[in-house]
Every structure is written in structure tokens, then in C-alpha cells.
Amino acid sequence: MPTRKLLGRALALTALAALPAAAFTLPTPAVAAVAPAVSGPQAVAVAVPTSFVDLPSRPLPTDHAPHRITVTYRNPTAADQTVAPQILVESPDDGPFLSPANVKLEVLSGGHWRTVPLGSQTGTLFTSLTSAKLVLHGHHTLTQHYRLTVLKASPGTIQPRVALYG
Structure with missing residues (x-):
């Protein structure tokens, strides 16, 4: 019985370990889907964006x-097209690098502002694509409102974009 319990926990931890990598790493354009992290019946394919539409920074x-x-x-x-809006807050190339504590980002959802967690990689703060993914019907328009408050003044650039999935 203890062996089964440990094996079950190990499988659960392996599956959970795959999620943060997809949800909290800076996305890069890709042409194919990422291979599943777990094989067998627990396998879950993780789709990656095929391209991005950069909006004015x-x-x-x-x-x-x-x-x-x-x-x-x-x-x-x-x-229909699967899309995900994303906000990038980029540090200058030569630093100082921003941290999530430097800014507060909120999204307007259901008539209320709710705080959006930010990931961080090499001086770039970013919103998760996984939680923002949605299906946009043909010839329809996505409009998403965010509110950014700078808590600690730092140089940087706000780069909104939309991830497109094949």
C-alpha cells in the first residue's frame, strides 16, 4: 500500500511540475505542439502559440x-480562432530589471478589477497565456481592459500582444 501511495504522489507531482513550465515561462513562437510531459492515460498535450500580434507599445x-x-x-x-491576450512589461536591456513587486496589473472581469499574477523571466514581466486563452468566433473582436499601476518607478516598456494558436 505505501508503494502505491508514493507512486500516485510521484505521478501527481510530475503532472503538476509540467504545468508551471507552460504557464509561467515566457512564450516564444512555435510551429508545433509541445510533447506531453507524462505518457499514458494521464498525458495532456500543451498547445503553444503559432504566432503573436504585437500591439503598440x-x-x-x-x-x-x-x-x-x-x-x-x-x-x-x-x-473560430483560439487566442490569448498578454501584457509584457519589459525592462531595459542593461537593467535595472523589473520584478512583479514593481507593478500591479489588474484585468476588468465581470465589472470588477481583479489582480493578475505576473511571471518574470530575464527582466520581462508577463501575464499567463494559459489562463487567458479563449475562442474568438469568426469576424468577432476581442477587447480586454487592463489597469497597470507602477508601485516602484523603474524604466521599462509596456508591450501588449495577442497570442494566436494554430
Whole structure:
């Protein structure tokens, strides 16, 4: 019985270990899906974006006031398309590097502002694509409102974009 319990926990931990890698790493364009982390009946394929639509960037504000960011994308095709809005907050190449404690990002959801957790990699803060993924019907428009407040003034750039899945 103890062996079965340990094996079950090991499988669960292996499956959970695969999720943060997909949810909290800076996405890069890819052409194919990532191979499953676990083989057998527990296997889950993780889709990766095939491309990104970069929206206009702007400098990170230096005040401590909330600033609205609107992500808008229109599906140009008649077919449904899986998309995910994403906000990147990029540090200057030569530093200082931003940390999630430097900014507060919120998303307007159901008429209320809710805080969005930020991942961090090499000076770039980013929202998770996994939790933002949705199906956008043909010729429909996605409009997502965010609010960014700088808590500790730092140089940087706000880069909104939309991930497109094949």
C-alpha cells in the first residue's frame, strides 16, 4: 500500500511540475505542439502559440497612478480562432530589471478589477497565456481592459500582444 501511495504522489507531482513550465515561462513562437510531459492515460498535450500580434507599445509610466491598457484584436477569418491576450512589461536591456513587486496589473472581469499574477523571466514581466486563452468566433473582436499601476518607478516598456494558436 505505501508503494502505491508514493507512486500516485510521484505521478501527481510530475503532472503538476509540467504545468508551471507552460504557464509561467515566457512564450516564444512555435510551429508545433509541445510533447506531453507524462505518457499514458494521464498525458495532456500543451498547445503553444503559432504566432503573436504585437500591439503598440509605450513607455512604462513613472507615476503611481493607474493607467488603462486596452487589448483589441479582430479575428479576420470566418473560422473560430483560439487566442490569448498578454501584457509584457519589459525592462531595459542593461537593467535595472523589473520584478512583479514593481507593478500591479489588474484585468476588468465581470465589472470588477481583479489582480493578475505576473511571471518574470530575464527582466520581462508577463501575464499567463494559459489562463487567458479563449475562442474568438469568426469576424468577432476581442477587447480586454487592463489597469497597470507602477508601485516602484523603474524604466521599462509596456508591450501588449495577442497570442494566436494554430
